[in-house]
Amino acid sequence: MHDRITGRPSAHATLAFYDDQHPPAGDFLADVLDGFSRTPKQLTPIYFYDAKGSAIFDEITALPEYYVTRTELAILDTIGPELAALAGPGAVVIEPGSGSSVKIRKLLNALSEPAAYVGLDISGEHLEAACQEIAADYPALQVGAICADFTQGLDLSHLPLESGRRIIFFPGSTIGNFEPNGAHALLAGFRRAMRPGDAVLIGADRVKDPATLVAAYADAQGVTARFNLNLVERINRELGGTIDAGALSHEAVWNPDFNRIEMHLRADADQQFDVAGRTFQLREGESIHTENSHKFTPDSFTSLAKSVGFDVLHTWSDEAELFSLHWLEPSAKA
Numbered sequence: 001m002h003d004r005i006t007g008r009p010s011a012h013a014t015l016a017f018y019d020d021q022h023p024p025a026g027d028f029l030a031d032v033l034d035g036f037s038r039t040p041k042q043l044t045p046i047y048f049y050d051a052k053g054s055a056i057f058d059e060i061t062a063l064p065e066y067y068v069t070r071t072e073l074a075i076l077d078t079i080g081p082e083l084a085a086l087a088g089p090g091a092v093v094i095e096p097g098s099g100s101s102v103k104i105r106k107l108l109n110a111l112s113e114p115a116a117y118v119g120l121d122i123s124g125e126h127l128e129a130a131c132q133e134i135a136a137d138y139p140a141l142q143v144g145a146i147c148a149d150f151t152q153g154l155d156l157s158h159l160p161l162e163s164g165r166r167i168i169f170f171p172g173s174t175i176g177n178f179e180p181n182g183a184h185a186l187l188a189g190f191r192r193a194m195r196p197g198d199a200v201l202i203g204a205d206r207v208k209d210p211a212t213l214v215a216a217y218a219d220a221q222g223v224t225a226r227f228n229l230n231l232v233e234r235i236n237r238e239l240g241g242t243i244d245a246g247a248l249s250h251e252a253v254w255n256p257d258f259n260r261i262e263m264h265l266r267a268d269a270d271q272q273f274d275v276a277g278r279t280f281q282l283r284e285g286e287s288i289h290t291e292n293s294h295k296f297t298p299d300s301f302t303s304l305a306k307s308v309g310f311d312v313l314h315t316w317s318d319e320a321e322l323f324s325l326h327w328l329e330p331s332a333k334a
């Protein structure tokens with residue numbers, strides 16, 4: 001096992017491979033300075049997931065208000081036999097943005113003798129630990145990890161794996177974090193990496209009553225608030241920022257014009273802060289826009305998929321129609 005770039009033997013002994021594609025790390029500062037220079041101020045959600053942010057996200061998934069994870073898990077339980085039939089034996093499952101790799105267990109347990117699992121995440125430390133746990137728990141499975149930025153397309157050309165049917169598993173409604181153009185570009189990147197017969201299994205959160213949506217992103221225990229505030233605390237920790245996080249309030253609002261929940265950090269009072277020698281002002285009531293979570297109807301999701309050259313062959317939902325999973329295959333016409 002060797003690092004693809006340095007050629008040195010890697011220490012990731014329990015994984016079939018660890019491919020470090022060295023996603024650029026230096027952009028954090030540039031992106032923060034750019035975001036704080038805009039009106040309104042904004043930050044890129046990709047930076048939520050340092051070790052602390054990933055751990056808080058795991059707490060969010062267990063919150064009573066956060067229906068997303070438990071609903072998606074329940075749908076996966078229900079549709080296991082259908083997924084096994086669709087994927088066939090010996091499937092290779094690739095999970096972009098694998099995080100703590102919890103949902104994947106449902107899929108792996110459902111499939112018939114899957115051949116391999118490949119976790120892909122921008123957060124290398126978290127990725128390696130999560131994939132090693134999968135490798136330990138599924139000894140018959142080849143498990144690999146790719147440290148990469150999935151917005152840059154998927155480079156799967158060199159996977160040292162048996163070539164079964166590849167399933168790209170993209171749960172959690174991560175697709176909803178992208179603006180429509182970005183969601184299109186992301187799915188197009190997946191599409192380009194696919195061979196005939198490959199498929200995408202993707203989770204997408206649904207448009208529903210705003211009160212349920214807002215509660216899911218502004219929980220009573222304040223866990224999502226901690227998650228949101230960790231972003232500015234990370235700027236203070238890693239970029240020497242001087243933001244007074246204690247004078248910012250977490251806010252989740254439903255924006256019906258774009259069918260999305262927006263997360264903001266709103267200033268309780270005027271403050272001035274520095275990041276890497278640059279000074280910024282926040283006025284009382286001004287917000288830093290930190291995340292969008294777009295919601296879909298079956299029709300709006302289908303038109304997104306079609307615009308990229310996918311057919312939506314199956315859509316599964318829970319009874320209350322809170323969340324959907326979709327099975328996409330490259331369209332024969334594309």
Ligand SMILES: C[S@@+](CC[C@H](N)C(=O)[O-])C[C@H]1O[C@@H](n2cnc3c(N)ncnc32)[C@H](O)[C@@H]1O
Nearest residue numbers: 049097098099121122123148149150151171172
């Ligand atoms: C919300 S977690 C999802 C975890 C898991 N897939 C699930 O649904 O339970 C999102 C994960 O995506 C990763 N991520 C976010 N942006 C990414 C990017 N551009 N490239 C690769 N990974 C990314 C984060 O590091 C994080 O681990």
